[in-house]
Amino acid sequence: MAWTRLHGKLAQGYRVASGPSADYPYGALDRQRPLFAARGLDLSEYFNGTLNVDISSRTFAMQKPEYTFERVEWTDLHPPETFSFSRCKVVYRDVEYDGWVYYPHPETKLRNFQNPSLLEVIAKSIPNIQYGDELDVLVNDEEIAIQPQPIDGGLPQKEESQPRLSRNQLIIGISAAVVLLLLIGIGLFLLFDRKPEAGSKLPVLELGYCDAGDIRPCIVSFSLDADNQMLVNLLTPTASYPDFYLIISTDSEENRYECTRMVGFPTHVYCTGKQMSPGLMLNFSLFAVKDDHLLAQGTFSIIGLMLITPVVETTATIPGTEITTPTSLLLQTPTPTPGLIVLPTLTPTYPNLTSYPNPTAYP
Numbered sequence: 001m002a003w004t005r006l007h008g009k010l011a012q013g014y015r016v017a018s019g020p021s022a023d024y025p026y027g028a029l030d031r032q033r034p035l036f037a038a039r040g041l042d043l044s045e046y047f048n049g050t051l052n053v054d055i056s057s058r059t060f061a062m063q064k065p066e067y068t069f070e071r072v073e074w075t076d077l078h079p080p081e082t083f084s085f086s087r088c089k090v091v092y093r094d095v096e097y098d099g100w101v102y103y104p105h106p107e108t109k110l111r112n113f114q115n116p117s118l119l120e121v122i123a124k125s126i127p128n129i130q131y132g133d134e135l136d137v138l139v140n141d142e143e144i145a146i147q148p149q150p151i152d153g154g155l156p157q158k159e160e161s162q163p164r165l166s167r168n169q170l171i172i173g174i175s176a177a178v179v180l181l182l183l184i185g186i187g188l189f190l191l192f193d194r195k196p197e198a199g200s201k202l203p204v205l206e207l208g209y210c211d212a213g214d215i216r217p218c219i220v221s222f223s224l225d226a227d228n229q230m231l232v233n234l235l236t237p238t239a240s241y242p243d244f245y246l247i248i249s250t251d252s253e254e255n256r257y258e259c260t261r262m263v264g265f266p267t268h269v270y271c272t273g274k275q276m277s278p279g280l281m282l283n284f285s286l287f288a289v290k291d292d293h294l295l296a297q298g299t300f301s302i303i304g305l306m307l308i309t310p311v312v313e314t315t316a317t318i319p320g321t322e323i324t325t326p327t328s329l330l331l332q333t334p335t336p337t338p339g340l341i342v343l344p345t346l347t348p349t350y351p352n353l354t355s356y357p358n359p360t361a362y363p
Helices: 028-038 161-191
Strands: 003-011 051-054 058-062 067-072 081-092 097-102 118-123 135-139 144-150 216-224 232-234 242-251 253-260 265-273 281-288 292-303 307-308 315-317 323-324 331-334
Touching: 003 118, 003 144, 051 135, 081 118, 135 144, 135 315, 144 265, 144 292, 161 232, 232 242, 232 253, 242 265
Parallel strands: none
Antiparallel strands: 003 051, 003 135, 051 118, 058 144, 067 081, 081 097, 081 135, 097 118, 216 232, 232 265, 242 253, 242 281, 253 265, 281 292, 307 331, 315 323
């Protein structure tokens, strides 16, 4: 492997990778890293953020990256994106750190324009690094093409009208390209975000318990409410997934469960209906409300019906905050207790907002 050494300066990016921002209510890498791992690239040992290295004297272009992941559906806020990765090394204060050049393809990235002279890198944790610090990045010249940055200027012109005309043409060309990209982006958003029409049929997917990296509807858990009605808690792949109802059947009976999306979490759905016994093999089927089309189905047993009774033994205070949390919770799974309301609690978790480096070097 032949390395090309690039000298640059650490710059501030859009700050969407490591934590919540104006664009996303969560860190982008928190959502993306499990999807990358499922496709063969494990980034768990690297810092949960990116270094934006300004190599303004040069530009770069991906040509044969080690990994390219097409159409990754990592958020409901815009259509899928394509990502490429090329192995690299970061040299800071004469210490080398392993890393990857992280490249969201601009043709699929509808948010946050990326300067071709700004190299985005995921690296091992680098102590005390700050915005404005100088550093070097070693890139694989077989995978990344490096070119000098064009310099404005040239031979003197006899008439000022000629360079002015060129600038006007450039401005018109850029404006037309921006309008075209906006129209393409709006078209892609409408194409991928719309719900299926009555005449269109989605493929029937296998329904089962959720696991890491699921891109299908799946079941999270079963629980009971105060009326001994069973709650089936599900996740859907996207917020635009069709509204559906659930049918649970055996050889002798069939029961319908009405399903509702959770307010504020449109990919979380709970279905309510008759209590079924754990251990029995049951047939589960999801049908679209609009046209009764079969969306997903599977045959498996209920592992258990969850009753959650919080029992506070002591409280622990998180240093520097006013928040106290119970140190133990008792999870019971016996016969339901009359009057006990057991509802699924789905609380979104967000990444630790502790800045790194000081004050914040990874966007």
